[in-house]
Amino acid sequence: MAQLDHHPISLLSRNSLIFLLLVSLAILGVFLHWGRSPLFWFPNTSSSSSFPVSDWRDYSLAQAAKFAAKNETVIVCAVSYPYLPFLNNWLISVSRQKHQDKVLVIAEDYATLYKVNGKWPGHAVLIPPALDSQTEQYFGSKGFFNFTSRRPRHLLQLLELGYNVMYNDVDMVWLQDPFPYLEGSHDTYFTDDRTTIKPLNHSHDLPLPDRNGVTYICSCMIFLRPTNGAKLLMKKWIQELQDSSIDLEGNDQPAFNWALNKTAHKVDLYLLPQVAFPTGGLYFKNESWANETKGKHVIIHNNYIIGYDNKKRRFHDIGLWLVDDHALESPLGK
Ligand SMILES: *[C@@H]1O[C@H](CO)[C@@H](O)[C@H](O)[C@H]1NC(C)=O
Ligand SMILES: *[C@@H]1O[C@H](CO)[C@@H](O)[C@H](O)[C@H]1NC(C)=O
Ligand SMILES: *[C@@H]1O[C@H](CO)[C@@H](O)[C@H](O)[C@H]1NC(C)=O
Ligand SMILES: *[C@@H]1O[C@H](CO)[C@@H](O)[C@H](O)[C@H]1NC(C)=O
Ligand SMILES: *[C@@H]1O[C@H](CO)[C@@H](O)[C@H](O)[C@H]1NC(C)=O
Ligand SMILES: *[C@@H]1O[C@H](CO)[C@@H](O)[C@H](O)[C@H]1NC(C)=O
Ligand SMILES: *[C@@H]1O[C@H](CO)[C@@H](O)[C@H](O)[C@H]1NC(C)=O
Numbered sequence: 001m002a003q004l005d006h007h008p009i010s011l012l013s014r015n016s017l018i019f020l021l022l023v024s025l026a027i028l029g030v031f032l033h034w035g036r037s038p039l040f041w042f043p044n045t046s047s048s049s050s051f052p053v054s055d056w057r058d059y060s061l062a063q064a065a066k067f068a069a070k071n072e073t074v075i076v077c078a079v080s081y082p083y084l085p086f087l088n089n090w091l092i093s094v095s096r097q098k099h100q101d102k103v104l105v106i107a108e109d110y111a112t113l114y115k116v117n118g119k120w121p122g123h124a125v126l127i128p129p130a131l132d133s134q135t136e137q138y139f140g141s142k143g144f145f146n147f148t149s150r151r152p153r154h155l156l157q158l159l160e161l162g163y164n165v166m167y168n169d170v171d172m173v174w175l176q177d178p179f180p181y182l183e184g185s186h187d188t189y190f191t192d193d194r195t196t197i198k199p200l201n202h203s204h205d206l207p208l209p210d211r212n213g214v215t216y217i218c219s220c221m222i223f224l225r226p227t228n229g230a231k232l233l234m235k236k237w238i239q240e241l242q243d244s245s246i247d248l249e250g251n252d253q254p255a256f257n258w259a260l261n262k263t264a265h266k267v268d269l270y271l272l273p274q275v276a277f278p279t280g281g282l283y284f285k286n287e288s289w290a291n292e293t294k295g296k297h298v299i300i301h302n303n304y305i306i307g308y309d310n311k312k313r314r315f316h317d318i319g320l321w322l323v324d325d326h327a328l329e330s331p332l333g334k
Contacts, residue, residue, distance in 0.1 A: 051063075051067075051121065051122055056113050056114060056117050056124070056125075056126070057110070057113075057126070059117075059122075059125050059126075060125070061125055061127055061154070061157055061158070061161075062161055063125075064104055064122065064123075064124075064125035065104060065158055065161055065163055067122045067123075068101070068102055068103060068104040068122070068123060069102065069163050070101055070102045071102075072162065072163055072164055073102055073163060073164040073165075073166065074102055074103075074104050074158060074163050074164070074165055074166070075094065075099060075102045075103045075104070075165075075166045075168065076103075076104045076105075076106055076154070076155075076158065076165060076166070076167050076168075077090065077103070077105055077106065077167070077168050077169065077170050078105075078106040078108055078150075078151065078154070079105055079106070079107065079108060079112055079170055080108040080109055080112060080131050081109050081111045081112045081115070082308070083170055084112065084115065084116075084332075085312070085323055086170040086171055086311075086312075087105065087116075087170045087332070088323045088327065088330045088332050089170075089173065089315065089320075089321060089322050089323045090168065090170045090171075090172055090173060090174075091103065091330045091331060091332060092322040092323065092326050092327070092329045092330045093172075093173040093174040093175070093320075093322065094174055095329050095330060095331065096174070096329065097174050097176065097177040097178075098177075099177070099179070100331055102166075103123055103331075104123060104124075104125065105123055105124040105125070106124075106125060106126070106127060106154055107124045107125065107126045107130075108126075108130065108131040109126075109130050109131045110126065110130055112124065112126075113125070113126040116332065119331070119332045119333060120331045120332055123331070127150070127154060148241055148250055148252060149237075149238045149241040149242060149252070151167070151219070151252055152234045152235075152237040152238045152241070152252070152256075153234075153238060155167060155222070155224060155234050156231060156234035156235065156238070158226075159224055159226045159227075159230055159231050159234065160226075160231070161226075162226050163226060164223070164224065164225050164226060165222075165223070165224045165226075166178070166221075166222075166223050167221065167222045167223075167224075168220070168221050168299075169220040169221070169301070169303075171301065171302040171303065171311055172220070172221065172299050172300065172301050172302070173299070173300045173302075173315070173320045173322070174298070174299050175297050175298060175299070175300060176276075176297070176298045177298075178223075178276075178277075178298050178299055181272060181273070181276055181277075181298060182223055182270075183270070184270065185225065186225070186268045186269065186270035187224070187225055187227045187229030187230040187233070187267050187268040187269065188222060188223065188224050188225070188229070188230050188233055188267065188268075188269055188270065189222070189223040189224075189270045189271075189272055190217050190218065190221065190222050190223075190260075190269070190270075190271065190272065191217070191218050191220070191221055191271070191272050191274075191277040191279070191301075192207055192215075192216060192217060192218070192271060192274060192279065193216040193217065193218040193220075193253075193279045193281070193303070194207070194210075194216045194279065194281075195279055195281040195282045195285070195286075195304075197274075197282065197286075197289060198274045200273075200275060202271075202273070202274060203271070204270050204271045204272075204273075205269070205271060206260055206261075206264055206269050206271065207271065209261070214254070214257060215257045215260065215261065216253075216257065217253075217256060217257050217260055217271075218253065218279065218301070218303075219252055219253040219256040220301055220303065221277065221299060221301070227268075229263075229266060229267040229268055230267070232263055232266060232267060233259055233260070233263050233267050236259035236262055236263050237252070237255055237256050237259040239259075240255035240256075240258045240259050240262075241255045275293050275296045275297070276296060276297060276298040276299075277298055277299050277301075278290075278293075278297060278300070278301075279301060279303065279304065280300070280301045280302050280303040280304045280305065281303065281304035283297070283300055283301075284302070284304065284305070284314060284318070285304065300320060302314060302315055302320075
């Protein structure tokens with residue numbers, strides 16, 4: 001006791017006590033400010049303070065794209081909270097190809113926005129309206145069309161900002177780097193969702209419509225350059241969604257195909273090779289085809305299956321459910 005009473009007090013002059021008090025108040029102030037949203041507090045304050053907003057709600061698509069873009073290119077996906085494990089799985093595969101820095105996650109709800117940016121600051125953005133119970137009010141209203149057409153609207157906005165955009169659904173896994181396959185300087189690149197096996201040297205033109213007069217281009221993976229042609233295609237897609245009289249139930253793929261058909265003579269289109277970008281309806285359903293073409297696959301799409309658990313099991317069974325054993329390779333961690 002005597003020892004403690006003796007030295008410290010006399011060392012701390014009245015002025016330094018006041019100084020310490022002020023510093024404490026300042027620190028407390030910072031904590032209270034950031035504390036409005038607990039997820040928003042990072043141990044590394046220098047990385048958080050390098051963002052132009054104090055709440056991720058105010059983070060705009062322009063700010064987010066500027067942050068994420070490398071080589072004028074962004075890789076975007078759109079995710080709601082239940083699909084975070086699929087986002088993580090996809091991100092591990094993207095990281096293995098060293099393209100994760102360009103990823104921008106379009107969060108469909110606030111939980112996803114705060115979760116992703118909490119673990120990986122700056123890589124998620126939310127463009128209102130958010131997906132929540134209120135969104136159900138939009139069904140059947142004019143606003144709902146805006147919600148269904150959010151994918152082409154977000155892609156168009158990124159093109160207007162001048163970026164190349166690679167869009168992916170998150171039920172995909174990259175096995176190789178897709179960028180070398182984006183040959184030439186076409187406006188847009190996409191994949192066929194039809195399961196019919198094509199010759200290796202198939203045409204890169206838009207496929208002919210089938211007997212029903214329709215094509216099955218997938219809206220799941222699209223690469224766009226910021227050209228007038230690509231912007232025209234996105235505008236047509238939005239218009240087709242808004243004009244559509246049939247109930248699309250949130251499925252924007254038929255409208256994408258109508259837009260491709262109607263703009264085909266004005267837009268420079270490029271169909272990617274089937275063997276490199278196979279539909280899940282071929283890759284998962286014809287094992288002998290998958291065996292014969294092994295080593296040629298670039299992105300695998302886990303479609304042609306219904307249900308979250310079934311999708312997850314199918315990835316797991318084929319060794320592409322990476323999140324259990326390789327979570328540390330993801331920028332989001334566990
Ligand atoms: C904080 O973040 C900055 C920028 O991301 C980084 O350069 C720095 O190394 C980080 N510091 C620590 C202690 O993690
Ligand atoms: C940047 O993109 C161009 C094509 O748009 C590509 O040829 C080039 O290799 C890329 N550079 C880097 C560093 O990724
Ligand atoms: C739909 O989107 C357009 C363009 O973004 C906007 O001007 C309009 O107000 C939106 N309508 C509704 C009902 O949200
Ligand atoms: C693909 O190759 C076959 C046989 O080698 C040839 O007959 C066919 O014309 C080629 N198709 C295209 C689109 O180049
Ligand atoms: C567009 O669709 C119509 C009707 O199915 C078809 O006749 C036409 O060939 C298609 N055009 C292109 C460029 O695919
Ligand atoms: C595909 O390859 C796997 C592993 O090599 C083998 O077990 C399986 O029998 C093959 N399936 C077919 C249909 O060829
Ligand atoms: C599966 O793929 C093989 C080629 O590997 C093909 O000969 C066969 O017709 C395909 N089966 C079906 C049902 O499409």
